[in-house]
Amino acid sequence: xxxxxxxxxxxxxxxxxxxxxxxxxxxxxxxxxxxxxxxxxxxxxxxxxxxxxxxxxxxxxxxxxxxxxxxx
Numbered sequence: 001x002x003x004x005x006x007x008x009x010x011x012x013x014x015x016x017x018x019x020x021x022x023x024x025x026x027x028x029x030x031x032x033x034x035x036x037x038x039x040x041x042x043x044x045x046x047x048x049x050x051x052x053x054x055x056x057x058x059x060x061x062x063x064x065x066x067x068x069x070x071x072x
Contacts, residue, residue: 012024021027044053 012027015031016022016024016027019027019030021030
């Protein structure tokens with residue numbers, strides 16, 4: 001979608017430097033994606049007690065390691 005916006009030059013420069021992009025379009029897309037991602041996380045975190053989320057990262061990593069070593 002094509003949109004025209006007037007952004008402060010220093011803010012755009014900071015955004016491009018932080019996102020390590022050379023094109024304004026890419027920097028803005030990255031910033032928008034990150035904003036949306038964070039808002040979705042906030043929304044999920046606002047649901048305590050309504051859903052149960054367990055961090056099983058360590059268990060999955062151990063299982064993958066066992067599989068790669070040929071263990072059952």
